[in-house]
Amino acid sequence: MTLMPTYAPHSVSFTHGEGAWLYDASGKAYLDGLTGIAVCGLGHAHPAVTQAICEQAQKLLHCSNHFRIEQQEALAEKLCALSGMENVFFSNSGAEANEAAIKLARMYGHKVKNVNRPAIVVTEGAFHGRTMATLTATGNRKIQAGFEPLVSGFVRAPFDDLEAIRTIARNNRDVVAVLVEPVQGEGGICIPSDNYLRELQAICDEYGWLLMLDEIQTGNGRTGHYFAYQSAGCTPDVVTTAKGLGNGVPIGCCLARGRAADVLRPGSHGSTFGGNPLACATALAVVDTITEHELAARSTELGQLMAEQLQPLLMDGLATEIRQRGLMIGIELKKSCSELVALGLEQGLILNVTADSVVRLLPPLILSNAEAGQLAEKTVSLIRQFLHSSPSS
Numbered sequence: 001m002t003l004m005p006t007y008a009p010h011s012v013s014f015t016h017g018e019g020a021w022l023y024d025a026s027g028k029a030y031l032d033g034l035t036g037i038a039v040c041g042l043g044h045a046h047p048a049v050t051q052a053i054c055e056q057a058q059k060l061l062h063c064s065n066h067f068r069i070e071q072q073e074a075l076a077e078k079l080c081a082l083s084g085m086e087n088v089f090f091s092n093s094g095a096e097a098n099e100a101a102i103k104l105a106r107m108y109g110h111k112v113k114n115v116n117r118p119a120i121v122v123t124e125g126a127f128h129g130r131t132m133a134t135l136t137a138t139g140n141r142k143i144q145a146g147f148e149p150l151v152s153g154f155v156r157a158p159f160d161d162l163e164a165i166r167t168i169a170r171n172n173r174d175v176v177a178v179l180v181e182p183v184q185g186e187g188g189i190c191i192p193s194d195n196y197l198r199e200l201q202a203i204c205d206e207y208g209w210l211l212m213l214d215e216i217q218t219g220n221g222r223t224g225h226y227f228a229y230q231s232a233g234c235t236p237d238v239v240t241t242a243k244g245l246g247n248g249v250p251i252g253c254c255l256a257r258g259r260a261a262d263v264l265r266p267g268s269h270g271s272t273f274g275g276n277p278l279a280c281a282t283a284l285a286v287v288d289t290i291t292e293h294e295l296a297a298r299s300t301e302l303g304q305l306m307a308e309q310l311q312p313l314l315m316d317g318l319a320t321e322i323r324q325r326g327l328m329i330g331i332e333l334k335k336s337c338s339e340l341v342a343l344g345l346e347q348g349l350i351l352n353v354t355a356d357s358v359v360r361l362l363p364p365l366i367l368s369n370a371e372a373g374q375l376a377e378k379t380v381s382l383i384r385q386f387l388h389s390s391p392s393s
């Protein structure tokens with residue numbers, strides 16, 4: 001194999017997709033309950049996305065951020081209008097969007113707070129990416145192990161624990177920001193208490209910290225609003241997103257407002273590819289489709305429908321908890337279940353296991369009701385089979 005073995009892929013390989021379905025070379029169909037980990041929110045081969053890519057590819061793929069890029073400005077305007085933010089930095093990935101946020105917070109610490117060694121509060125169980133700063137921010141030792149020395153300037157608190165944050169606030173004068181996911185995705189679809197983000201914002205305001213939300217996975221309509229914080233009664237200073245923004249064309253962004261919006265200046269950050277015409281034209285089509293077809297509201301409807309159909313897993317004692325926000329669904333089993341993914345593929349079902357024992361569903365927002373029902377039904381039957389074939393191990 002000439003690939004560095006950073007992944008251990010399944011032997012299945014897909015040749016094409018349409019809507020919620022992927023196909024392999026033999027023509028076998030797979031119902032996609034994962035969408036490349038919350039990326040293809042509009043499903044596969046969505047006509048509006050395909051058209052935007054083709055039209056833009058015929059005109060201009062790339063030029064450089066040293067020139068004004070019309071598609072980038074239009075996309076920034078749309079994202080700001082949707083989010084209540086004021087400006088945007090475009091990247092190619094989620095990790096880079098978070099790197100921008102981390103750099104912004106440090107610069108804010110130096111320039112505005114006069115702190116020499118600015119620190120950012122991050123949480124246990126968090127996932128923020130695989131670059132050195134973002135893997136340090138990530139609250140999972142497995143992802144950090146072997147890459148020491150880690151980056152300094154992060155302080156860890158348990159997730160959904162406001163008292164821990166208040167204690168840090170009283171004791172650590174270096175803190176300038178908090179970075180947190182509204183729902184922890186890789187951590188196992190962990191949903192915080194209803195008041196968590198609102199209270200976090202109050203603490204940030206009291207101490208002059210930036211509230212920075214990582215919406216790489218939760219954004220772009222997945223949890224019932226364009227961004228998850230929009231149902232939490234808070235307005236962050238910084239928001240990052242990626243994944244579903246390009247529906248498969250790599251693009252991420254870091255949005256800022258107020259005191260965070262004028263921290264970065266010409267020369268303080270950059271990216272060769274970030275926000276190029278192709279990525280932005282694609283993302284414009286994605287954002288327009290999500291908003292015009294009200295797909296964020298649809299994710300609430302579909303999520304509720306699926307959660308109801310997954311209830312037998314709880315009633316029969318097969319799952320200990322089902323955590324769901326829109327089309328982010330986590331089914332907690334009593335045991336490790338990573339083998340379930342291969343079993344699903346055999347049966348034409350694509351899903352994922354995270355945090356060892358959580359079956360994770362991140363299906364497209366364009367599912368029909370029948371497909372949502374089918375996905376829930378196939379998932380229930382797969383979990384039953386899996387638990388019956390290896391009941392106590």
Ligand SMILES: Cc1ncc(COP(=O)(O)O)c(C=O)c1O
Pocket residue numbers: 037093094095096098127128129130181185186214215216217218242243
């Ligand atoms: C919440 C969150 N932040 C950051 C990232 C990193 O994004 P990327 O893999 O595009 O760098 C991910 C990816 O899973 C994520 O879920």
